Amino acid sequence: MKKIGFSVPDMSCAHCVERIRRALKEVEIDAEIDLQNRTVILDEKDEEKGRRRLEEIDYPVKSRFDAGK
Numbered sequence: 001m002k003k004i005g006f007s008v009p010d011m012s013c014a015h016c017v018e019r020i021r022r023a024l025k026e027v028e029i030d031a032e033i034d035l036q037n038r039t040v041i042l043d044e045k046d047e048e049k050g051r052r053r054l055e056e057i058d059y060p061v062k063s064r065f066d067a068g069k
Helices: 014-026 044-056
Strands: 003-007 032-034 039-043 063-066
Touching: 003 044, 014 032, 014 039, 014 044, 039 044
Parallel strands: none
Antiparallel strands: 003 039, 003 063, 032 039
16 A cells, blocks of 8 residues: 655654554554654555544644655
8 A cells, every 4th residue: 555644843742643643543544653754654545534633633734745655
């Protein structure tokens, strides 16, 4: 499955990472979360649902990028 990434500039600490991880799990999305680069990588099929969920918990996506396969 193709992966896409989101730049999430408001993610700034381990607490943010856990909040994002829990929120995405609640909507059945598995994601790779990288605090240092402030990115969230997930399956392309979950793009819209993931973007909405991040916005709901006040972590808006700044940009999207191709994260490979």
